[in-house]
Amino acid sequence: xxxxxxxxxxxxxxxxxxxxxxxxxxxxxxxxxxxxxxxxxxxxxxxxxxxxxxxxxxxxxxxxxxxxxxxxxxxxxxxxxxxxxxxxxxxxxxxxxxxxxxxxxxxxxxxxxxxxxxxxxxxxxxxxxxxxxxxxxxxxxxxxxxxxxxxxxxxxxxxxxxxxxxxxxxxxxxxxxxxxxxxxxxxxxxxxxxxxxxxxxxxxxxxxxxxxxxxxxxxxxxxxxxxxxxxxxxxxxxxxxxxxxxxxxxxxxxxxx
Numbered sequence: 605x606x607x608x609x610x611x612x613x614x615x616x617x618x619x620x621x622x623x624x625x626x627x628x629x630x631x632x633x634x635x636x637x638x639x640x641x642x643x644x645x646x647x648x649x650x651x652x653x654x655x656x657x658x659x660x661x662x663x664x665x666x667x668x669x670x671x672x673x674x675x676x677x678x679x680x681x682x683x684x685x686x687x688x689x690x691x692x693x694x695x696x697x698x699x700x701x702x703x704x705x706x707x708x709x710x711x712x713x714x715x716x717x718x719x720x721x722x723x724x725x726x727x728x729x730x731x732x733x734x735x736x737x738x739x740x741x742x743x744x745x746x747x748x749x750x751x752x753x754x755x756x757x758x759x760x761x762x763x764x765x766x767x768x769x770x771x772x773x774x775x776x777x778x779x780x781x782x783x784x785x786x787x788x789x790x791x792x793x794x795x796x797x798x799x800x801x802x803x804x805x806x807x808x809x810x811x812x813x814x815x816x817x818x819x820x821x822x823x824x825x826x827x828x829x830x831x832x833x834x835x836x837x838x839x840x841x842x843x844x845x846x847x848x849x850x851x852x853x854x855x856x857x858x859x860x861x
Contacts, residue, residue, distance in 0.1 A: 605617035609634035610641070616773070617751075618642045619680035629776035635778050636755040637785040646678045650744045668732030675843075686836020687723070688716035693833075699708075700828055704764065707833045723844060730847045738801040739854050742808055743847045745793045748826055749809070750842040752789040753816050754835050760833070761820060764829035803857060806848040807861050811849035815842040 608631040614622045625631050650671055657667040676684060693703040695715035708711075736742045759779045763771055775780060797805030819838040823830045 605630065606634055609785065610638045613638040614642060616769075617682060618645070618678055620645060620678065623676065623704065627774065629772075632773055632776050634781055635690065636758055638784045639755045640748045640751040640786070640789040642679070643749075643751040644749045646675065647744035649674050649678055651741070651745070654740050654857055656842050658737075664732040665728075668728035668730070671731035672728040675727070676724075683836035683839045684720060685725075686833035687840040688712055688720050689833040690837035691716040692717045694826070703827060704831075716767070723728055727844055727847065730844070730851050733851050733855075734847070736854075738854050739804055739850060741800050742797045742804045742850050744804075744810055746791055746812070746843050746846040746850075747798050748793045749812055750839050750846070752786045752793070753812060753842060754839050756786040757819065757830060757838065758835060759783065762829040764823070764827045764831050764834070769832035801854075803849075804853050807851065807853035808846040808850040809861050811845040 608625045611622050611625045613635040614620050615624065616635070620642075625794045639790075651676060653670055657664075657670075685695070689707040689709075692709075692713040692715055693706040694705050694820065695713065696703055698706070731740075731743070734743050758770060758774050759777055759782045763774060794805065794809055795806060799805075815838065819830075819834070823834050823838075827834060
């Protein structure tokens with residue numbers, strides 16, 4: 605069951621080739637427990653790209669563009685899709701039912717297109733600025749932490765809809781196992797980040813916590829709970845905010861020295 609849950613997590617939340625398993629609830633009981641491991645694979649890919657950048661010494665702009673592209677290549681853009689849907693919903697300025705309907709629309713609106721482009725540009729710029737190994741490691745650990753927070757929210761926050769992608773993982777989930785594993789991943793990665801760079805690691809984690817609080821307040825107020833699209837929106841926002849907090853903490857430290 606554990607192996608099938610692991611494969612279910614990778615099949616749903618990444619484009620990493622793994623053996624297929626049947627789409628059955630029992631095969632997804634612990635899938636959210638393994639969700640952070642998708643982030644660990646992404647972090648490994650980013651660090652390999654950084655190693656290549658350091659070894660060959662090519663332009664930081666190319667490194668930043670490649671790093672931002674990797675986040676979409678490994679995940680298949682599933683979380684960016686949710687981010688775009690929520691951006692369109694919020695831009696509609698409609699009531700709860702209208703915004704939920706906008707999120708269900710498969711078409712992308714102009715607001716989502718603009719904000720997605722802005723997001724990728726900002727993320728590429730932040731990666732390009734993370735030139736030191738320690739800072740880059742902190743930024744890649746964020747991929748594990750954001751998915752840990754997302755898994756916790758999936759089982760702890762109320763759902764806005766009775767059906768949907770999030771519900772298909774939330775309903776069969778072993779909540780105690782998800783919470784225990786999510787907290788364990790957060791503790792381990794936070795310890796690693798603080799050991800590597802205490803200031804940047806702490807600032808990145810602060811950015812994640814603020815996004816987690818915002819996610820809860822905003823989703824309850826505007827949508828009546830969380831959905832799969834909102835989970836993707838949170839994850840993207842969390843990763844950008846955490847990287848931004850870490851990079852600017854490093855910049856302020858550099859100016860202060």
